[in-house]
Amino acid sequence: MNAPTSQPAPAIVKFQVVQSGARGMKLIATGLLVVMAITFFTARAYEPVYPALGWIKAFAEAAMVGGLADWFAVTALFRHPLGLPIPHTAIIPTNKDRIGDTLANFIRDNFLVPQVVARRMHRLDLAGAAGRFLKAPRGQESRIRAGASRLIADLAESLGDERLGGIVKSATARRLKEMQVAPLIGRALAQAINEDRHLPLLEAAIRWLARTLDANESMIREMVRERVSWVLRLASLDEKLADAILDGLRKLAVDMESDMGHPVRARIEQELAKLANDLQTDAATRAKVERWKEQLIENESVGLWLDGLWQQARAAIIKGARNPDAVMAGELGKVIADAGHTLESDVRLKAAINQFARRAVVGMAASYGGSMVKLVSDTIRNWDARTITDRLEAAVGRDLQYIRINGTLVGGMVGMAIHALDVIGL
Template structure:
């Protein structure tokens, strides 16, 4: 027990404080009516008008005491006396818990009720509005970001990373890449997207030729006989080879209809076809893919990809403002707009949300009901009484005050009728 609890100076509870204040007022009104009754009783004989005051105070005391008894009897025995049918809540704690659990089951946690309530819910629209116009500095946004970051940091990184990397590797093993490469190459040729590649290869060949003239001359010199070298013909042969190759690269670069370019395009088209339909080529590509996946370098690349992805997710979660201000934020807002405008997508997501909620209730509804019932059963009677009294005690004290006033008015009416009669 803490020092505050031992000294009785527990943390202030606004609900408890309000109930205590109203209790003082209700009790004070009863005491005031008792004082008024005593005063009116002494003046009644000398001053008949005080009879009305006496009647009001007397009936007010009766009404106030009756309501005090009724309110007190809900939570404890009045004056500590074991009067039958008092301390109703502590004695019926378990039954109250079972009744509350049954109420939750019948009105909230049955699949039919949830399906009916979810029928008009626009989950996709709500998500879309949140993504399109997220709250600026609100607690919801910061709380969601902190929650995501905490979850990412709390998860077993070795296990999670292994699952992600295993999923990527498994997906790549199961996917046949040869037809995909063939279709991509075929589409590139159809749309002339291969032309820049050919131009780049030709430019590379030209630069390579310029950078390796000495190497070509040396090779011609070494392969020539002594007679050719003695007469200097090797240099002329080398010059002829270099000049011929240079003219060829220039012609290939300037003439889009050059025969060699046409042959290269035919070869690319044949390769695209083989990648899609030639079983031998597809088998070779698949074998090469499996060798790449089995290589340690590929595993290291997957590791690096996962670490960068995880670091990016953590950075985004810790700084939602910076994330929403960049391209990712633009993509998120575009997604939000799509969720609001695309009727088919909205209907699909709403249907999924309804099915998920109904499925969750069907699976876990009984467990939630049991949890509520067992939790209340596990509370001691004092805990249940204290929590309920703090929750509704203020309103119950109003009942006492109203009972005092209404009782007094009834007594005043009865006294007036007696005087008239």
Template sequence: MPSLRVARSGDAAPPALVRMRLIATGLLVAMAALFLIARSQQGVHPAWGYVQAFAEAAMVGGLADWFAVTALFRHPLGLPIPHTAIVPRNKDRIGDTLAAFLRDNFLIPSVVARRMRRVDVAAAIGRFLAAPPERGRLWKGASRLVADILESLDQDRLGGMVKTAMADRLRRMDIAPLLGQALDAAIAENRHAPLLDQTIRWVGRTLEANEHLIRDMVHQRAGAIMRWTGLDETLANKIIDGLHKLVADMAEDPGHPLRQRAEEGLARLAFDLQFDPVMRTRVFTLKAELLDNPAMERWWLGMWERMRLGMLKAVRNPDAAMSGYFGDALRQLGETLQQDAGLRRTINRFARRAAVGAAADYGDGIVRLVSDTVRGWDTRTVTGRLENAVGRDLQYIRINGTLVGGLVGLLIHVVDTLL
């Protein structure tokens, strides 16, 4: 697919746009010359009448479409004709419409919920845990972490635990403040930055793999005129290019506004986990649902038994013992997620609620950001960017108008001659 680079203010017109303008204008001039030649030769042969009719109608069609295309971006010939210079006069409305399109198709909680129903998050996690990429390095790193934790615990207390008490202890434990404190500590030491980087890269890969969904959505919602002129494909390209640029900017700029919003959201989540009763209740409810699931309970009890048997061996030789054990535990969790539909539903429900909550909390802010950004652009900047982006395709309208107009004029002349 050809690149549709967004031109900056002051950029010269792209060579492809200049070339298509010359072709469209050259065709119009050629029709004018052909009309003059045919008019001068009208008495020589009757066939020149058909040529004159074609050229005359082609000039009318070409001029009409030149006026229509030019009127989008400026006043034709500098004349202040009403309903021309449409883009400059409606810059703010264009920004509001683009923001509304983004909101109505991507950021409404009901839309997010409907699309999240088609995504099996738990199954994807299960497949990753059952067969993760770079398995050895991941498992060994996690094994060393678990071994360090086990070595730091009171072995007598840990050894006195029984497997039947494990679920009860977890049930009574208020884990929300612990999660909040851990998240606070991670943010304070900037340990969350690699996670944000990985998330942004994942978003970029996901966007690249699902570009066709955006194209299909724009094509389905575009009007017949936009589809006929190919503007729906151009709009889809602009949306996709803009999203790719947004993801790239977030990956490269630690101070990007959306990245700062994400960090603010993490800080707010850490605070809510510790002090917000509603959030703590949600976490408690989710924990209870997970513990009440029979498959999850069996997994917890089995993991505890294996942990108890392998504890001393793990402390003595973490690389040899824990790599195999911890890998088995992760693989078992992944297989459980793939096989247990009830557990998958619970996790998917949580993921759906989280996505819907994010859309509800931050959707309006993103919409305002898009609208305010377009409103803040200089009128000349907006006009130049849009014209450089879609102007090449609009020149095809001029060419088609010239040729179609000529054919219609020729057809009318033939009918008039026959009658």
């Protein structure tokens, strides 16, 4: 089995192609200069025999001058011409650091100014673009859903279970401690009373009272017998007293269940209404409930319960995210699509998101613009002089060689113009 051949990176391939194109244009420009030199010497040799060759000699002579001048100028940008250390040549390698600083300052002064960034960001609709992306065309929503699911699963698995569980438990406990539960309970109880939703609970409590009496009849009789005097026991009146108490409690339970206006029932409802009010307004009652809440939160059993909830939630998240097509396909896809529709249709939400993004980017430009341009200058400083020279020459080499070609041709035409002036005696 043959080993797979390594493929060059796209950026390297592109650089090689550009470099090859620049090298071809360099050969053309140099070849044209050589042709002009041959033409000049040939015309010079045959000019005495054919005087008309003076025009060609003038063209070729001036073309050589123009071509050589432009060759020198182009070469001096990147290296010393012919390897000679002529002053003010090899401009780019010699001034690499200064060029990097100048480029960095140019970027900072023209692109990372907060006003410029804000003006540019004002024209961008990031929320709308995000909405259109989330409302992916049919066939793409599965890829978005799968990517989101993998991200959620990887995030849940990468975070330490023990540490993250402790963070979740601590955050939940802290949030519960900061929350004033007494007013919440009071408002909930008051609303339940106003809507008569407490009646099923009250009737269930009355029925529970009746069942408790029946289940504990022997215990009640024994309590009565122990507390009456020996005289009543001797006369067997303790049994009659116990029967009277049990019959009275049973009758009370039946009457309370059947009579909505029973005085005891009304008293219970009054106390419930008072409790709802005290939970919202009475400082002592609220403080007592908050103390009970803190004691409950600090209980070890509650901590274990919170741990169990976290473990179950984490396992469910990972399981669902790892198999989005089976578990979360419809729901997650619908949520993503709905989010996209909302971002596109809700004008206020879109404006708020765009404003937040604009302020965030402007703030980053103001706070970190200096660091960004320093990265540019430091990167250029760390580049090898040959590397930056080769890259810049490859990037603009074709255009520079066109300058040489144009210089050769323009020089030739100027030479012919000067020869024409000489012929007519000006």
